[in-house]
Amino acid sequence: MSNSHDHKPGFFARWFFSTNHKDIGTLYLIFGILSGLIGGYLSFMMRLELMEPGFQVFDNPHTFNMYVSMHGLLMIFFLVMPALIGGFGNWFVPLMIGAPDMAFPRLNNLSFWLLPTALICLLISMFIPGNPSGDGFAGSWVMYPPLSTSGHSGPAFDFVIIGLLAAGFSSIFGAINFITTIFNMRAPGMTMHKMPLFAWSVLVTAWLLLLALPVLAAALFMLFFDRNAGTGFFDAAKGGDPEMFQHLFWFFGHPEVYIMVLPAFGIISHIISTFSRKPIFGYLGMAYAMVSIGVVGFIVWAHHMYTVGMDVDLKAYFLAATLIIAVPTGIKIFSWLATMWGGSLSFSIPMQWALAFIFLFVVGGVTGVALANAGYDAAVHDTYFVVAHFHYVLSMGAVFGIFAGFTYWFGKMSGYLYNKYLAAAHFWFFFIGVNLVFFPQHFLGMQGMPRRYVDYPAEFAFYNKISTLGAMVTLVGVLFFLLWLAEAFIVKRKAADNYWGEGANTLEWTLPSPPPFHQFNTLPRIK
């Protein structure tokens, strides 16, 4: 392969008209970091407010709830999904399957640039009237009517709808691109059953996106029509049913949580295998565990709605179906442990993130099994117990997966090595911080503290204070992240082709760090 072919376009054409999967992946990662910082700022303000009973930061409960809503939407649609799917997916799926690029490079460009458009819509919504109580949309990321229809008469929520539709179509286009790439562009000899687990995880995720996001789009269109065109899809006075929105939303929303965590599963598998210097235990079981999580994920949605007044038989069904998900998830956890068993372990930075991921995801999984039970859920529904649960699987599951992947592949993507002491400080402050934030919230929830309130009685003060102190520790962790990132680009320590050694054996490690602008002009052949 000659490098004379490695022609890069000029700055503007390269980054704004980009059709190169690695450059688009980089754009997604930068975008994810920026939205993560905005979303993190919103949550930090919420924690400052909740540090003491009474009003500290906010003088308007509407604004607090607007921060809650925007935090959720930003973290889900503009941090986790862009980073895991758009970022790592774009960077490493073509490299791992031996493809020169994505199947539709220009569609890829469209997918990315829809996202900043969407983010701008959401950010604008924060500063324009939501309802008579204040600016912005304060109806939470679930957007239930009638609060999102007659409850938010101002234009803010219309901007949210338009933004989310843009983000949704971005993901649908991305999903079509990934599935086509993986089905049609694998290198000779790269059969589906030899494909690296990260590519498998993105394939399953892409199918979930393709099947779930159009349903969200339909629900958002209907909300938009109810608000602006006089229809009554969700208005009981016009023969509609607000509960139907909840069904539509969670038919999307439950697969969405797997969309956020499955790519992390894929990344963790590679890291555990690399730093145990062993192939992953039970490769096929791992791949099909992800497939079955994806399939079962579509038939459990109403466990988010146990309190709408559904029939007890229906609750029993959703309860049992939900518990079944613990089986493939358990297969994954135990296969990771079995991979490490007898392995030659090294506890480098990505491995620390991966081990923490497994620990924290299990904690969140256990509370998930508890919450699947309709009887228990009725007691803690919409309390901080639920907040603790889903932050353990998402803010610690998915986000630890992102940091694991970022520290694993940073040298491959940038060509530079980071300072491992700064990166270790990032890990430890972040790990201790997020646990301090969210573990006490289990107790708050069990004591009955409800979500989405700006104020609380003095009885809840103690654990709220610990939680806010945890947010401050986490902030230090984030600062160390930005610090090691900046340091690596300033010092420019060159990364070797395969800086993790023999344990790292997927195709991206056969290329230079960073890989050439166009790779695999001669397709690799897989034995």
Add this chain to the structure above:
Amino acid sequence: MSLQDTSTSTSSHRKTVMILAVVAVAMLGLGFASKPLYDTFCKVTGYAGTTRVATVKSTTVLEREITVRFDANTRDDLAWTFKPEVVSMKVKIGQNVLAFYTAKNDSSVAVVGTASYNVTPIKSAPYFSKLECFCFTEQRLEPGEEVRMPVLFFVDPLMVEDKRLDEIKTITLSYTFHNVENPGEGAYTQEDREKRLKDIQSVDLSQ
């Protein structure tokens, strides 16, 4: 193998992308279709407390008694006083029962309202059959007008065959009146109501 190979795979790309696009559009369509599908599903199964509409009166009466409670609500934007004539009554399963609600328009303009409804416990909904109800049509009330509105129902005798419903001693029928902003032609006036009530009362309700 070289980059040229991507052109030969264009046709397989096209096929894949067509299938995937159809899947996405189908899911979008299903999302919209869920509205009629959900309505039909609720009506057929009695899901979410949707009551049955019966066309023929019940012909068998059982000894088992059920207390039927009547609940009435109005939305904030509707200036009506809406309440049941009796709060509850004991009925035999299978008995055809005529009950009345009253509504008074407290505002100074004619208002059209429409009622949404359900019954609890939700599992009893498939066995709560309405022959006639003011909730089937929109109701127009002149300023200050006060009216009686009928609901003719029976508890389906098939209920006793469902063991899950053995515990049920009380069924609550609940209505909420909503303001209709753009009323249709078919809203009932007092004339329509009187005519309809005569029709109902002319029917022999005894079994």
